[in-house]
Amino acid sequence: MGKLLYGASGVEIEFDDRTLTHVQIVIANKLRRRESFFFSWRDDPAVGDGRSSIWLDPSVPLYFKYFGGRVPSINRTWIDLLTASANSSGGLQLVQEPDAAPTPPPKGEQGP
Numbered sequence: 001m002g003k004l005l006y007g008a009s010g011v012e013i014e015f016d017d018r019t020l021t022h023v024q025i026v027i028a029n030k031l032r033r034r035e036s037f038f039f040s041w042r043d044d045p046a047v048g049d050g051r052s053s054i055w056l057d058p059s060v061p062l063y064f065k066y067f068g069g070r071v072p073s074i075n076r077t078w079i080d081l082l083t084a085s086a087n088s089s090g091g092l093q094l095v096q097e098p099d100a101a102p103t104p105p106p107k108g109e110q111g112p
Contacts, residue, residue, distance in 0.1 A: 005063040006054055018072045019094070024064050025074070026082040026092060031058050038091030
């Protein structure tokens with residue numbers, strides 16, 4: 001399981017590496033444009049089975065920590081869905097990965 005560490009206090013939020021890679025791409029694209037937004041997801045039953053949200057802003061420190069050493073292939077359809085939700089008034093909503101032919105990472109790429 002990968003982790004998104006959020007804020008100066010380093011709140012840890014766990015996602016599988018594949019999900020975290022896709023989320024990182026979408027978050028980076030938004031923050032690169034200096035846009036602030038909510039990011040919401042459904043919690044794992046092990047931590048309460050509710051919903052959680054964080055406010056993402058370019059001034060808030062983020063750290064993405066991956067368990068595995070390989071960059072997963074990228075599902076362009078999933079990126080498009082996540083980006084569309086991130087650009088909505090509700091902010092980025094984590095949705096299940098749709099079926100699509102994943103795009104392999106470019107040769108020599110070390111991370112998203």
